[in-house]
Amino acid sequence: xxxxxxxxxxxxxxxxxxxxxxxxxxxxxxxxxxxxxxxxxxxxxxxxxxxxxxxxxxxxxxxxxxxxxxxxxxxxxxxxxxxxxxxxxxxxxxxxxxxxxxxxxxxxxxxxxxxxxxxxxxxxxxxxxxxxxxxxxxxxxxxxxxxxxxxxxxxxxxxxxxxxxxxxxxxxxxxxxxxxxxxxxxxxxxxxxxxxxxxxxxxxxxxxxxxxxxxxxxxxxxxxxxxxxxxxxxxxxxxxxxxxxxxxxxxxxxxxxxxxxxxxxxxxxxxxxxxxxxxxxxxxxxxxxxxxxxxxxxxxxxxxxxxxxxxxxxxxxxxxxxxxxxxxxxxxxxxxxxxxxxxxxxxxxxxxxxxxx
Amino acid sequence: xxxxxxxxxxxxxxxxxxxxxxxxxxxxxxxxxxxxxxxxxxxxxxxxxxxxxxxxxxxxxxxxxxxxxxxxxxxxxxxxxxxxxxx
Numbered sequence: 001x002x003x004x005x006x007x008x009x010x011x012x013x014x015x016x017x018x019x020x021x022x023x024x025x026x027x028x029x030x031x032x033x034x035x036x037x038x039x040x041x042x043x044x045x046x047x048x049x050x051x052x053x054x055x056x057x058x059x060x061x062x063x064x065x066x067x068x069x070x071x072x073x074x075x076x077x078x079x080x081x082x083x084x085x086x087x088x089x090x091x092x093x094x095x096x097x098x099x100x101x102x103x104x105x106x107x108x109x110x111x112x113x114x115x116x117x118x119x120x121x122x123x124x125x126x127x128x129x130x131x132x133x134x135x136x137x138x139x140x141x142x143x144x145x146x147x148x149x150x151x152x153x154x155x156x157x158x159x160x161x162x163x164x165x166x167x168x169x170x171x172x173x174x175x176x177x178x179x180x181x182x183x184x185x186x187x188x189x190x191x192x193x194x195x196x197x198x199x200x201x202x203x204x205x206x207x208x209x210x211x212x213x214x215x216x217x218x219x220x221x222x223x224x225x226x227x228x229x230x231x232x233x234x235x236x237x238x239x240x241x242x243x244x245x246x247x248x249x250x251x252x253x254x255x256x257x258x259x260x261x262x263x264x265x266x267x268x269x270x271x272x273x274x275x276x277x278x279x280x281x282x283x284x285x286x287x288x289x290x291x292x293x294x295x296x297x298x299x300x301x302x303x304x305x306x307x308x309x310x311x312x313x314x315x316x317x318x319x320x321x322x323x324x325x326x327x328x329x330x331x332x333x334x335x336x337x338x339x340x341x342x343x344x345x346x347x348x349x350x351x352x353x354x355x356x357x
Numbered sequence: 358x359x360x361x362x363x364x365x366x367x368x369x370x371x372x373x374x375x376x377x378x379x380x381x382x383x384x385x386x387x388x389x390x391x392x393x394x395x396x397x398x399x400x401x402x403x404x405x406x407x408x409x410x411x412x413x414x415x416x417x418x419x420x421x422x423x424x425x426x427x428x429x430x431x432x433x434x435x436x437x438x439x440x441x442x443x444x
Binding site for chain 1: 366367369370395396397398399401405407408430437438
């Protein structure tokens with residue numbers, strides 16, 4: 001059964017549908033009082049994990065084994081004293097691969113990665129990120145120094161990627177022990193050297209599950225594609241996109257050449273372009289982009305955050321976006337048409353499509 | 358036994374209980390015995406800055422802080438600071 005977890009500033013909502021994905025049932029809010037930066041259904045066992053934050057009571061991870069009816073919380077989540085750092089926010093939970101029972105990864109601020117091997121009871125900070133030799137050159141973006149993207153190569157169990165704003169993309173070839181910057185060709189127009197080895201403000205990083213050497217990146221300074229595991233990046237602009245600036249990014253699991261973005265005007269103009277809510281899709285690896293509008297509001301100044309965009313694994317894939325205005329739009333046909341399936345939610349921070357087993 | 362009263366959000370995290378009776382020598386001992394101590398204290402064991410603690414209606418900052426001694430008759434109330442309206 002298709003399910004979409006909608007994380008808002010005021011709790012978690014759950015949308016459920018059938019394979020048609022046209023009628024949706026809303027439940028929630030769960031976890032009232034918590035801002036849900038991201039939530040995900042672990043496809044291995046249907047557990048929901050939520051990166052939850054509160055201004056007073058801090059940052060944590062909640063988990064539910066019964067589809068949101070009851071919740072448990074990680075009791076102690078933090079950074080070791082010798083790091084001199086304190087946990088600021090939890091940002092993204094990424095379930096491990098099939099066969100990696102109990103393992104998940106958690107991206108957090110300030111630029112840190114955690115790993116659990118017991119299904120979220122306990123999390124350990126990954127030392128290779130926490131103590132990275134270049135950490136003193138990392139700087140926080142407007143949302144803090146967040147590790148917001150975690151991508152696992154499904155075929156190479158030791159290879160994974162993270163995206164940190166504004167440190168850039170890093171790749172590990174040894175299961176997360178050590179990390180190498182992977183930013184060649186991506187711009188940092190806000191730095192004296194616009195093409196440094198690191199310090200780029202990556203906004204979202206995704207790996208194509210069917211072609212794992214292909215990565216896509218929505219950056220502060222452009223949209224990029226890599227066909228060599230992040231060794232080099234090609235900037236995809238001047239080809240139909242109204243702006244290279246934006247946060248959300250979604251892929252089509254069937255086709256590595258297809259991607260979706262929702263551009264914004266720019267770093268000083270953080271609303272959707274041209275006074276409309278427009279999704280842009282490429283079918284040719286980013287050589288050209290097509291504006292998709294059917295069913296989307298054509299008079300709108302919307303904000304879709306980095307986690308506010310998702311795609312499912314059905315055929316055709318459903319594409320999902322949530323706005324800071326509290327609306328969830330669903331395209332059950334890979335972007336051709338869109339339905340506003342719920343409105344007036346609290347500001348939406350994250351949308352993640354999944355499936356109940 | 359001192360009584361600790363929790364705000365609704367902490368009560369939800371404590372399985373719906375908003376009232377705990379605890380034998381504790383100090384305010385800190387009482388708070389650390391709570392099942393939500395990880396939300397009251399950060400990873401350094403420091404009281405989170407926007408958590409206010411009142412003992413019989415008096416802010417512990419005006420007493421001995423978390424070291425304030427208890428004789429077992431007190432009511433300890435945790436209150437989330439009211440800070441702005443940005444969220």
